[in-house]
Amino acid sequence: xxxxxxxxxxxxxxxxxxxxxxxxxxxxxxxxxxxxxxxxxxxxxxxxxxxxxxxxxxxxxxxxxxxxxxxxxxxxxxxxxxxxxxxxxxxxxxxxxxxxxxxxxxxxxxxxxxxxxxxxxxxxxxxxxxxxxxxxxxxxxxxxxxxxxxxxxxxxxxxxxxxxxxxxxxxxxxxxxxxxxxxxxxxxxxxxxxxxxxxxxxxxxxxxxxxxxxxxxxxxxxxxxxxxxxxxxxxxxxxxxxxxxxxxxxxxxxxxxxxxxxxxxxxxxxxxxxxxxxxxxxxxxxxxxxxxxxxxxxxxxxxxxxxxxxxxxxxxxxxxxxxxxxxxxxx
Amino acid sequence: xxxxxxxxxxxxxxxxxxxxxxxxxxxxxxxxxxxxxxxxxxxxxxxxxxxxxxxxxxxxxxxxxxxxxxxxxxxxxxxxxxxxxxxxxxxxxxxxxxxxxxxxxxxxxxxxxxxxxxxxxxxxxxxxxxxxxxx
Numbered sequence: 001x002x003x004x005x006x007x008x009x010x011x012x013x014x015x016x017x018x019x020x021x022x023x024x025x026x027x028x029x030x031x032x033x034x035x036x037x038x039x040x041x042x043x044x045x046x047x048x049x050x051x052x053x054x055x056x057x058x059x060x061x062x063x064x065x066x067x068x069x070x071x072x073x074x075x076x077x078x079x080x081x082x083x084x085x086x087x088x089x090x091x092x093x094x095x096x097x098x099x100x101x102x103x104x105x106x107x108x109x110x111x112x113x114x115x116x117x118x119x120x121x122x123x124x125x126x127x128x129x130x131x132x133x134x135x136x137x138x139x140x141x142x143x144x145x146x147x148x149x150x151x152x153x154x155x156x157x158x159x160x161x162x163x164x165x166x167x168x169x170x171x172x173x174x175x176x177x178x179x180x181x182x183x184x185x186x187x188x189x190x191x192x193x194x195x196x197x198x199x200x201x202x203x204x205x206x207x208x209x210x211x212x213x214x215x216x217x218x219x220x221x222x223x224x225x226x227x228x229x230x231x232x233x234x235x236x237x238x239x240x241x242x243x244x245x246x247x248x249x250x251x252x253x254x255x256x257x258x259x260x261x262x263x264x265x266x267x268x269x270x271x272x273x274x275x276x277x278x279x280x281x282x283x284x285x286x287x288x289x290x291x292x293x294x295x296x297x298x299x300x301x302x303x304x305x306x307x308x309x310x311x312x313x314x315x316x317x318x319x320x321x322x323x324x325x326x327x328x329x330x331x
Numbered sequence: 332x333x334x335x336x337x338x339x340x341x342x343x344x345x346x347x348x349x350x351x352x353x354x355x356x357x358x359x360x361x362x363x364x365x366x367x368x369x370x371x372x373x374x375x376x377x378x379x380x381x382x383x384x385x386x387x388x389x390x391x392x393x394x395x396x397x398x399x400x401x402x403x404x405x406x407x408x409x410x411x412x413x414x415x416x417x418x419x420x421x422x423x424x425x426x427x428x429x430x431x432x433x434x435x436x437x438x439x440x441x442x443x444x445x446x447x448x449x450x451x452x453x454x455x456x457x458x459x460x461x462x463x464x465x466x
Contacts, residue, residue: 320365320456323415325404330391331422 035060035070041077042114050084053077068137072111075102079123080116092122099123100130104239107134107152131156131236133228138248144217147207147250151196151226151239159231162203165191165242166224168215168250191242196226220250361454364420368446370432371413373464376442378434380406384441387414390431395447399425412463420451432461442466 037060044053057078061071079095079102099122102111109127112120126132132154141147149164167190192212196203209216225240240246289295370387378384385406391399404416418430428449434442444463451457 318362320362320367320417320419323367323369323417324410325370325387325406325414325416327417327419328389328391328400328402329419329421330399330425 035063035066037063038070038073038077041081042073045077045080045084045116048084050081053081057081068105068139069111072102072106073114075099075106076111076115076119076123079119083118083122084116087118095119095122096126096130099126100132103127103132103134103154105137107136127154129155131160131228133162133226133237133239135226135239137239137246138222138224140249140251141222143215143220143250143252144209146209147214147222148204149196149207149224149226150199150202150204152202153228156228156236157230160236161229161231162196163193163227163229164196164205164224165193165227165245166207166214166222167191167245168213168220168222170218170220191224191245215250217252218250219252222248222250224248362456364424364451364453365456366418366428366449366451367415367456367458368418368430368432369413369415369458369460370444371460371462372442373444373462376463376465378412378442378463378465380410381408381436384434384436386435388433388435389416390433391418392429392431393425394427395429399428417456418451424451426450430459430461432463434463440466 037056041053041056041060044050044056057074060066061074066074075098078098082091082095082098085091099119102123103109103126106112109123112123115123133151134154135149135151138147138149151162153160153162194205194207194212196205207214207222214222223245225238225242225245227238228236230236368389372378387404387406389400389402389404391401393399404414406414418428428451429445429447430449431445432443433440442463442465444461446459446461449457449459
């Protein structure tokens with residue numbers, strides 16, 4: 001495979017990955033199963049068939065509903081496959097870009113567990129040389145509770161500031177949401193900007209319900225991104241962007257979640273006191289009709305009554321005593 | 332949904348009640364209306380069986396004139412009056428019965444008696460007596 005083809009292939013996939021880096025919460029919830037192409041690519045990387053793995057990863061990335069976890073795995077495997085093809089500068093650069101995306105959605109680097117050693121080494125190099133806004137992306141948050149947005153900086157100069165840009169809108173069907181997203185792209189100034197405050201080696205800010213356009217109840221979509229600005233105002237890094245914001249569902253019913261585990265993970269410390277925000281237990285499954293006593297009680301009553309009536313009818317009538325000459329039945 | 336189940340005590344109580352109900356079922360059903368008819372002889376009359384009598388014929392009427400049935404009852408040798416026979420109402424109602432009892436010897440009438448205005452009662456056996464006199 002030629003380098004130009006590789007470049008075109010990976011450029012297109014990087015563009016698609018940027019578009020898919022902020023999957024909608026609805027899509028997140030819909031796609032919980034394994035991404036078969038991703039699993040195939042994982043197997044191909046393990047076998048050293050890197051070109052085929054890259055092709056599988058292109059397909060895997062294009063599948064709708066990829067979770068943050070899926071995307072992080074895709075980036076880790078892509079870097080592994082690229083580096084496996086040979087340590088050319090071009091491959092190094094493309095792998096660095098993939099790992100840069102990985103750090104944005106997987107700040108713990110948990111997806112690197114399935115990466116090759118070369119990819120792991122390069123990932124550490126990227127993290128230590130490029131300014132990064134590390135952030136566990138929110139996926140689902142309980143409406144009505146303060147939302148804590150927390151981030152860390154890696155390889156950033158001192159006095160770097162992190163700003164949160166957010167906007168909330170009512171949860172809407174997918175088609176309407178796309179229209180709203182398009183509107184958001186046109187007018188990025190509608191984002192509210194707040195600065196994250198230093199907090200124990202990290203930065204954080206709370207969005208309080210009913211304040212600054214943060215919904216206090218109902219289901220909504222919150223779009224946001226984080227920017228790290230140098231003291232001179234220059235942009236060092238952005239986790240999400242105005243054009244491709246991170247989307248989080250504000251829900252009164254769904255389980256909270258964040259990070260590569262998405263809503264499958266319990267989201268800790270959303271409350272100001274650092275308490276775990278326990279999700280409400282799901283409602284018990286509805287009892288099937290054939291297990292309800294309301295069905296069987298009347299049936300049982302009818303059966304018992306039928307048995308009693310049948311026994312009454314079947315009982316022989318008591319007979320009068322016969323005389324010494326016997327008995328005469330009158331017709 | 333919460334399931335509802337009976338405690339063992341409640342189940343035992345329910346079972347006991349059900350068995351009690353079943354045990355009481357026969358009592359709920361009364362017997363057919365019946366008449367225990369005693370056939371006796373008038374004072375001073377006697378029939379030796381089989382020298383003087385060998386059978387009794389019963390002619391049973393409803394409302395005096397509607398014949399319901401006629402029955403021939405053979406008498407066993409060595410038995411003596413009074414005899415009893417049970418009339419059981421198995422079909423229609425007979426609110427007013429008349430029973431003619433004829434004592435016969437080889438088909439010839441040797442005695443006769445009758446009882447009238449006998450009403451059967453549901454669930455019990457009523458008694459009636461017919462007295463036969465020699466002819």
